[in-house]
Amino acid sequence: MTVIFKEETFHDDFTFRNSPEAVKRFPFPFPEDSYMYSVNLEPHKSYRPGSVYERTFDVDEHYVSEMRDRARVLAEDPLRCQSLPHMTLAGWDLLELIMTSKAEEYPELFELHRDGAKWHWINRPLGIEQKFTFLDETTLPYGPMEYITRQTQGDFAVLDQRDDNLWMDAGMVTTQADWSLDFDIGMNFFEWHAPVPKAHEMGIFQRALKFLLNVRQGSPARRLNWTMTVNPLLDTSPENYHKWGVMKKDLTLENMGQMMHLRVELQTFFRLPRSNALVFPIRCYLIKLDELVTVPKWARRFHRVIRDLPIELATYKGFVTNRPKIVEWLSKYDNGAPTSPGIWPD
């Protein structure tokens, strides 16, 4: 597979687009015509060649531009990347996991040569070549977690496991759906999920935590989550809400197809071997409504999901005010025909 990396922006002029191939592989998150929370976890196994589920860490046409956007956000706000002192070992675990996976699964893009602790890493798309000593921080330009996550799409929460709980003790967070690492750092699983409506009463978090505490080495898991974003912004952070929040007011029926995006997070969970920490990569995929409705099944289903979503969820996901407009726009693409089960295009 040859990936052609696109030149595009996720700010100011917003030149981000999906190619037709990227639309086809988009992780549409709704297996049925309605949505409610569930602990929708499954093993993170290679599945459906060409899909975002094929590789451990998906690299797509947006890779180079997304990494440039991450560097831009970090330059403005270095606190998007933090690692408490006891999490350095987990950072090395993560670096090893990503480098070995990418070198094995994308040999034309990445190479890793290991001679004991002497490692040699080549990242062709970003033009990086680095010789360093594994577990020796002084041989890398950044800490191990920051170094490798500046070269990997998606946010990363690195969770320490202790006292039968998970603790947000390190992370790289620049493509987030309105949450802040700087605010959550050091919190436990229940603390950082406190703002989520309804799910606590449903016992979702108790069950999810039990599952996550038992994620085993060599058996990663995954799930999807979603929200909506006006303009293709990777960085919808609370820190920058004053910049992007106002954009929601610009939405009209005329610009809906280009401006409104479904934002899907492919969340994966890996047990890290040396530190026994859990890493939680949160990979953000964006799709314009104009792009989404090119798949008739998705257009019909998405209309029904948004129309029938409980009001608490529409509020929490931040589009309750714009919902009537979105539903009106989407209704043009829903002829009432039944939709087939599952998430894939017909």
Add this chain to the structure above:
Amino acid sequence: MSAGAAKILVKVAEVTPVNELVTRFRFVRRDGGPMPTFSGGAHTVVEMNDKDRVRRNPYSIMSDPADREGYSISIRRDDNGRGGSLFMHRRVRPGMEMVISNPVNLFALDLRARKHLLLAGGIGITPFLAQIKQLAAMNGNFELHYSVRTTSLASYADELVANYRPRVHLYHDDRGEQIELPALLDGQPLGTHVYVCGPKGMIAWVRKTAAALGWPREAVHHEEFLAPASGKPFQVMLARSNKTIQVGEHQSLLEAMEEAGVEAPYLCRGGACGQCETDVLEYEGTFLHKDHWLTPAQCASGTRIMPCVSRFEGKTLVLDR
């Protein structure tokens, strides 16, 4: 998800008697590849094909976590146990092919600790052997207090003393030596975490003493694997699989389910991890809860059971499995 952790196909590279009760086993991959890295304190579940049954017992990995060539475990022979340790001691030979699980850690170091105080009793030394190698490589601050019955039964004491002398303290029962626990715990610097692995009584003693001295619960770690207890045979109806099974005297409920071909999740097989928790649909009788997982209220409610260690006596038991 499938039952248990991912499997590793191994062969036995070495079988080494350590003393009259303990034998060490070393596993390497059959395909010659590297073993997964692990963290000190992790265990692996060893599958044993013992005549017509499969036993699965968890053992702490004692080798260096940085050593990718193989895993070593040490097993104390238990002549009155259910037979796993006897199988390992009597039947396992170098060259034999076996299956073990990927490592799972339920006794991890708290990497925030300023100092790690390790308390071992007898064969409870095994997880600490790996943790000490990990800590030594990281320049970690640790101190080991190791209680043994006699010099000849002090597994690995010589090498520990030789490698880490000022940080290793030995106590021999036959010489009337005992860890001065209150004084030891009272004299620790702030930020110390204590870890205990050994007989049940020792674990209870350490936890109680630490609590009485005001140690935070989060700074006291223990590893206690329960061997599934023997008991009276009983019958169970598995509703989802539509099967009725018999649990034998020397068999756990989990083992009986596996024998009947019912896929049941598990991880530690010692009542600690919670993975095999199973809903009870109907019962008439008494539960013999033996796990560390369910709260007293959950035990009393009669709605759940941990089939890896707990049993049942009575007329009817229907499980959602």
